[in-house]
Amino acid sequence: MDDGQPPEPQNERPRTRIQRRNTRAILDAALEVFSREGFRGATLDMIAQAAGLSKPNLLYYFSSKEAIHGELLSELMDTWLDPLRELDxxxxxxxxxxxxxxRKLEMSRDMPRESRLFANEIIQGAPxxxxxxxxxxxTLVDEKAAVIRGWIEAGRIADVDPYHLIFSIWALTQHYADFDVQVRAVLGPGHDPFPEAESFLEMLYTRLLNR
Structure with missing residues (x-):
């Protein structure tokens, strides 16, 4: 709920527990709204209502819908790259x-809204x-593609295109977040797709990579 506490001025880091809580509430609400409505369909009124704040109060924390969306994307990018960074x-x-x-499949299971937010941005041309x-x-994909190419040249895995291997992993894992409704509708009520998806993808990539 809107607690009536005066928020800090825009462009300054929150200094109080209430201000930190309200900022987080706005971002969490915006993630839900943007992932459901897309950037164009989302409005500040929707976000404010979901956050339990008045629209004027929300605007003390973020000057616009674009500012909220940009903050979410900034947070998301670092999280999105972490699974690839761990490739040793x-x-x-x-x-x-x-x-x-x-790791990518777990992210689709645990962070479906973030996946849809990212997908919506890419579909719009990543403006x-x-x-x-x-x-x-x-930079990170280039680095890891070079690692995979080194494994291929050493004869340790099959000769596959490193970039398209990474692209395929993105496509096959993020599908379970971005097309969750379709997956669950096809599989039937109460069916958890992730254990079977993990087994299938492990089999698929094991066969692909086997020399």
Whole structure:
């Protein structure tokens, strides 16, 4: 609920427990609204209502819908890259790739709203995060693709295109978050798709990577 406490001025870091709580409430509410409605369909009124704040109070914390969306994307990018960062060049190649598949599938299970937020941004042409995609994300993917290429050249896994291998992992794991409604409708009520998805993807990539 809106507690009537005066929020801090915009562009300053929250200084009180109430201000920190309200900022987090806004971001959590915005994640729900943006993941459901998309950026264009979401409104500040929707976010304020979901956060339990008045619209004027929300605007003390964030100057616009764009500012809230940008903050969410900034938080998300770091989280999104963590599973790929964990790919260890010193590890066993096939197991490292399978572990990456598992981490991405777990993210789809545990963070479906974040996945849909990211997917919506990409579908729109990434107007608010292209710099991060062309910078931090591309740099990391280039680095890990080089690691995979090294494993291939050493004869440790099958000869596959490293970039398209990574793309396929993104597609096959994020599908379970971005198309959750479709997956559950096809499988039937009460069916948890993730244990079977993990087994299937492990089998698929084990066969693909086997020399």
């Amino acid at each position: 060049p010193a590890g066993e190649p096939a197991e490292e790739i399978l572990a990456y598949v598992r 608010r995060m292209m710099e991060a995609i062309e910078g931090e994300l591309k």
